[in-house]
Amino acid sequence: MIKTASDIRSSFPILRREVNGKPLVYFDNAASSQKPIQVINAIDNYYRNHHANIHRGVHALSQEATMMYEDARLAVAEFINAESASEIIFTRGATEGINLVAQTLGRQILNEGDEILVTFMEHHSNLVPWQMIAQEKGAVIKAVEVTEDGQLDQESFKNLLSKRTKIFAVGHVSNTLGTINPVKEMAHAAHQVGAYVVIDGAQSTPHLKVDVQNIDADFYAASGHKMYGPTGIGFLYGKKNLLNTIPPYHGGGEMISRVSIEKSTYAELPFKFEGGTPNMAGAIGLHAAIDFIRETDIQHISDVEERLENKLTNALKNIEGIRLIGTAPEKAGVVSFLVDGVSAYDVGVILDQLGIAVRTGHHCTEPLMDRYGIRGTIRASFAVYNTEEEVEIMVNALNRALKMLS
Ligand code: 7TS
Numbered sequence: 001m002i003k004t005a006s007d008i009r010s011s012f013p014i015l016r017r018e019v020n021g022k023p024l025v026y027f028d029n030a031a032s033s034q035k036p037i038q039v040i041n042a043i044d045n046y047y048r049n050h051h052a053n054i055h056r057g058v059h060a061l062s063q064e065a066t067m068m069y070e071d072a073r074l075a076v077a078e079f080i081n082a083e084s085a086s087e088i089i090f091t092r093g094a095t096e097g098i099n100l101v102a103q104t105l106g107r108q109i110l111n112e113g114d115e116i117l118v119t120f121m122e123h124h125s126n127l128v129p130w131q132m133i134a135q136e137k138g139a140v141i142k143a144v145e146v147t148e149d150g151q152l153d154q155e156s157f158k159n160l161l162s163k164r165t166k167i168f169a170v171g172h173v174s175n176t177l178g179t180i181n182p183v184k185e186m187a188h189a190a191h192q193v194g195a196y197v198v199i200d201g202a203q204s205t206p207h208l209k210v211d212v213q214n215i216d217a218d219f220y221a222a223s224g225h226k227m228y229g230p231t232g233i234g235f236l237y238g239k240k241n242l243l244n245t246i247p248p249y250h251g252g253g254e255m256i257s258r259v260s261i262e263k264s265t266y267a268e269l270p271f272k273f274e275g276g277t278p279n280m281a282g283a284i285g286l287h288a289a290i291d292f293i294r295e296t297d298i299q300h301i302s303d304v305e306e307r308l309e310n311k312l313t314n315a316l317k318n319i320e321g322i323r324l325i326g327t328a329p330e331k332a333g334v335v336s337f338l339v340d341g342v343s344a345y346d347v348g349v350i351l352d353q354l355g356i357a358v359r360t361g362h363h364c365t366e367p368l369m370d371r372y373g374i375r376g377t378i379r380a381s382f383a384v385y386n387t388e389e390e391v392e393i394m395v396n397a398l399n400r401a402l403k404m405l406s
Contacts, residue, residue, distance in 0.1 A: 003297075015385060025394060027390070029206070031381070033383045036289070051280070071287060073088045082212055089236045090283050094200055098129050098221050103249055115139065117160055122365070126171055139166070140164075146368065149326070168187075168196070171201075175334065176365045183215050184214065198218065199217045202226055206228070207301060218242055220236070220237040221235070228293065229288075308387075309335055312394070319402070323339075324337050338378065358380050360377070
């Protein structure tokens with residue numbers, strides 16, 4: 001049964017608070033979503049009743065904590081349709097997942113003159129890690145162009161893809177434009193030239209059904225905190241045969257099989273990539289977030305967000321001087337815009353005074369800002385708990401802000 005908007009909202013305690021004397025309107029979900037009570041309770045329950053270090057204790061608490069942590073891994077595997085839970089590595093978030101791939105796969109396969117293909121709409125997290133390993137290995141970064149309406153230019157992609165392309169790293173959904181990229185088709189083309197495909201799923205997992213096998217992603221990284229889960233936890237999916245052949249990332253406890261002073265052999269998947277005591281509470285909270293998404297229904301989440309996105313986009317089109325950035329036909333939950341002659345930051349400050357949280361700035365996508373010749377945008381990004389009434393509040397507030405600023 002579809003949950004009502006008020007059922008959904010009542011699960012999020014923070015939505016009851018006021019900001020600057022006004023009810024909170026939280027439209028900064030692409031940066032981080034709020035947490036339902038189910039997630040907060042799962043973490044509370046874990047610490048109150050089950051906490052101990054995992055994978056090494058014979059005692060009851062350690063076994064309980066281990067089971068809860070490994071159940072969370074299974075939930076992630078099912079959530080993105082991985083073939084096996086051993087293909088899921090818990091990380092701190094998407095950033096760490098991408099760094100892991102760059103520092104392991106990148107280090108193993110890249111040689112001088114090899115190319116890493118990225119795109120002009122990547123978040124810095126899917127750019128800087130590649131620059132770091134490229135510099136070390138003498139590899140070259142190329143970037144797929146973005147069309148005026150905010151799609152990946154498929155001509156540019158075809159032209160840049162070649163036998164020299166060893167890695168293609170692309171975001172599934174753009175955090176600044178909202179564009180849903182055709183990652184399945186692009187992964188297929190990249191595989192044809194023998195490249196590995198690394199997908200940044202930080203903005204897709206909260207909004208759409210992700211199927212890593214259907215996409216045929218070699219690696220897929222995401223962050224828990226953007227999908228109603230806690231901070232400090234995320235996951236990296238990797239195909240089993242690839243995870244087995246690349247070297248480990250962090251050395252330490254938990255990730256070894258046998259250690260002598262000179263050398264070590266490494267643990268089986270996925271433990272080979274999880275050196276040190278992991279974030280058990282985070283993984284358990286993420287499991288609760290996945291359950292929340294499943295119960296709420298991801299299609300319902302997409303539908304609600306699409307309605308809000310269309311409503312705000314249409315309202316903005318009626319305000320003079322607004323320039324929308326990112327108007328691709330396939331979008332997920334993000335509306336970015338600018339106002340002629342008005343600083344995005346000033347608009348953000350006035351909206352905050354009226355209780356409305358939006359983000360202003362370059363959203364960690366500076367090459368994309370350069371592409372549009374702008375310094376930043378005002379970005380509203382939605383979650384399933386947002387309402388049409390909140391969009392109306394924002395549009396009224398924006399009209400007030402623009403009167404004050406012009
Ligand atoms: N990739 C994309 C597409 C993102 O949007 C973000 C964070 C990241 C990677 C990094 O995620 P992290 O959890 O590892 O930090 N995006 C944003 C944003 O749009 N505003 O604040 C953070």
